[in-house]
Amino acid sequence: xxxxxKIRNIAIIAHVDHGKTTLVDGMxxxxxxxxxxxxxxxxxxxxxxxxxxxxxxxxxxxxxxxYQGYKINIVDTPGHSDFGGEVERVLKMVDGVLxxxxxxxGPMPQTRFVLRKALELNLVPVVVVxxxxxxxxxxxxxxxxxxxxxxxLGANDEQLEFPVVYxxxxxxxxxxxxxxxxxxxxxxxxxxxxxxxxxxxxxxAPLQLLVNNTEYDPYxxxxxxxxxxxxxxxxxxxxxxxxxxxxxxxxxVGRIYVFEGLxxxxxxxxxxxxxxxxxxxxxxxxxxxxxxxxxPVALPAITVDEPTLEMT
Ligand code: GDP
Numbered sequence: 001x002x003x004x005x006k007i008r009n010i011a012i013i014a015h016v017d018h019g020k021t022t023l024v025d026g027m028x029x030x031x032x033x034x035x036x037x038x039x040x041x042x043x044x045x046x047x048x049x050x051x052x053x054x055x056x057x058x059x060x061x062x063x064x065x066x067y068q069g070y071k072i073n074i075v076d077t078p079g080h081s082d083f084g085g086e087v088e089r090v091l092k093m094v095d096g097v098l099x100x101x102x103x104x105x106g107p108m109p110q111t112r113f114v115l116r117k118a119l120e121l122n123l124v125p126v127v128v129v130x131x132x133x134x135x136x137x138x139x140x141x142x143x144x145x146x147x148x149x150x151x152x153l154g155a156n157d158e159q160l161e162f163p164v165v166y167x168x169x170x171x172x173x174x175x176x177x178x179x180x181x182x183x184x185x186x187x188x189x190x191x192x193x194x195x196x197x198x199x200x201x202x203x204x205a206p207l208q209l210l211v212n213n214t215e216y217d218p219y220x221x222x223x224x225x226x227x228x229x230x231x232x233x234x235x236x237x238x239x240x241x242x243x244x245x246x247x248x249x250x251x252x253v254g255r256i257y258v259f260e261g262l263x264x265x266x267x268x269x270x271x272x273x274x275x276x277x278x279x280x281x282x283x284x285x286x287x288x289x290x291x292x293x294x295x296p297v298a299l300p301a302i303t304v305d306e307p308t309l310e311m312t
Contacts, residue, residue, distance in 0.1 A: 002071045004273040005198045009227065011077045011091055011123075013115055014100035015108035019130040019169040023100060024063060024074060026042040026172035028261060030185050032063035043095075062225070064259040064276065073259055073275045077114060087114050088121075088211045089286065089302050093275055094228045096124040096196030099146065102138035103166075105131050106145045116153045123195050124149070124161045128188065132178055132227070133168045139178050163191050199273030206292030207231035207239065210299045214286055218280040220255065224290070229299060231292060232271040233278065240296035241281065242289040248296050254280020 014020040022237050064073045076172075091097070097118045102105050107115075112311040118125065127146050132139055150160055165188050167174040168181075174180035176191075208230040210308055217223050233239065235256045240248050257277040270276045278290065289298045 001267070001269065004201065004203060004271065004276070007199055007273040008070060008072045008073070008096065008192055008196050009094040009199060009273070010072060010096040010126075010192060010196055010276060011075050011094045011099060011118070011279055012100055013077055013111050013118060014098075015105070016113050017103070017107070018100050018102040018108075019167075020100055023128070023130065023167065023169040026169055027065045027072075027074070027188070028063060030172060030189075031067070031248055031261060032067050034186060051173065062259045063262055065261070066187075067193065067254075070189075070193050072189070074193055075275065083282055086213075087117055091118055091121050092124060092210070092302055093212050094123060096126060096192065098126050098127045098128050098160075099190070100130055101142060101146060102134075103132045103139050103142055104134045105206060106138070107140045107149050107304050112149070112153065115149070119150070119153050119155045122156075125155075125159055126191055126195055127162045127164045128174070129164060129178075130167045130169050130207045132166045133171070137270045146157070148276065163195055165191050171281050201228075201230050201272035203232055205230045205269040206297070207233055207290065207293040208292075208297060209278070209290040210298050210302065211284055211286055211290065212289050212302065214284055222279075222282050222284065224278045224281055224284045224288075224292070225275070225277070227275050228270055228272045230272050231278065232269050233290065234269040240291045240293045241284060242291055242296055243285065243299040244287060244301065246298065248291075250293050251281050253278050253290070269291055285306075 051161050063074045075090050075093055078086050129142055163175050163311055166178040172181035174185045174188040176187050209226050209228045211224045211226045213225040215223050238250055238252050241251055242248050255266050255271050257266050258270055258274055264277055285303050
């Protein structure tokens with residue numbers, strides 16, 4: 001189990017083609033390699049093969065990467081406002097966001113909505129200016145444009161002090177100084193760890209887990225995805241599910257999974273701060289709270305999409 005202080009939960013906000021897939025792929029490839037005495041895993045083929053096999057972009061699901069004992073959960077964010085409710089739900093699982101911006105194109109209007117939501121939710125932003133290798137890159141101007149955008153969207157003083165990481169995601173490198181080319185993505189990992197806050201919460205308190213998303217998995221049936229806000233949840237445990245009307249019913253959860261790289265890893269128990277997948281709750285709905293059966297307390301509701309949008 002990863003202790004709460006060693007977890008970071010982030011989302012990436014990026015306009016299409018600004019390099020989100022490439023960056024996450026690079027982070028996955030370099031995941032774990034900055035740890036002493038650890039065998040470097042060749043993940044290049046893994047992720048590409050998986051991607052091909054499933055015919056999806058790796059970001060269709062949540063991923064996690066490891067850096068020096070830290071676990072960074074990266075949740076996927078829909079790119080624009082057509083998924084308003086979903087954007088909000090996803091952002092409510094994280095504490096920080098990476099705003100990824102192409103060094104030539106600059107911030108694009110389609111990401112304004114998502115960024116605005118992130119700032120409203122008080123998330124801590126890190127700006128990544130990607131593709132600084134482009135001959136037409138306008139690095140300083142783009143940083144100014146991002147600053148301007150934050151200002152327009154009502155960012156608070158702390159948010160306006162966002163760190164800027166400069167990247168060439170395609171080469172798997174990042175740097176804090178655009179004149180000094182990077183060697184790897186270490187500066188990006190370091191910035192996420194030092195700048196984005198660790199989750200808060202008491203692992204010994206009664207369980208509270210907010211269901212941010214539900215999916216159907218052909219192997220394990222209906223699954224709920226959400227963040228444990230308090231306490232911990234174990235496979236096979238009896239929990240209370242609190243619905244939108246405040247009705248409480250007891251259920252037995254099936255298995256608990258966390259995100260490990262591109263995979264879901266079954267764990268006996270997951271503690272607060274973690275983003276988990278819970279199986280076995282066949283009627284679970286978005287926005288419901290999974291709580292301690294003896295002390296069931298609901299978490300604040302979250303926006304639920306219209307049925308039509310939920311199909312997309
Ligand atoms: P996404 O739509 O945001 O996921 O973008 P992708 O990761 O698919 O990247 C879009 C295109 O930009 C691809 O052709 C990438 O190879 C290219 N790309 C990504 N990172 C860089 C970079 O750092 N420099 C350059 N020049 N191209 C990049």
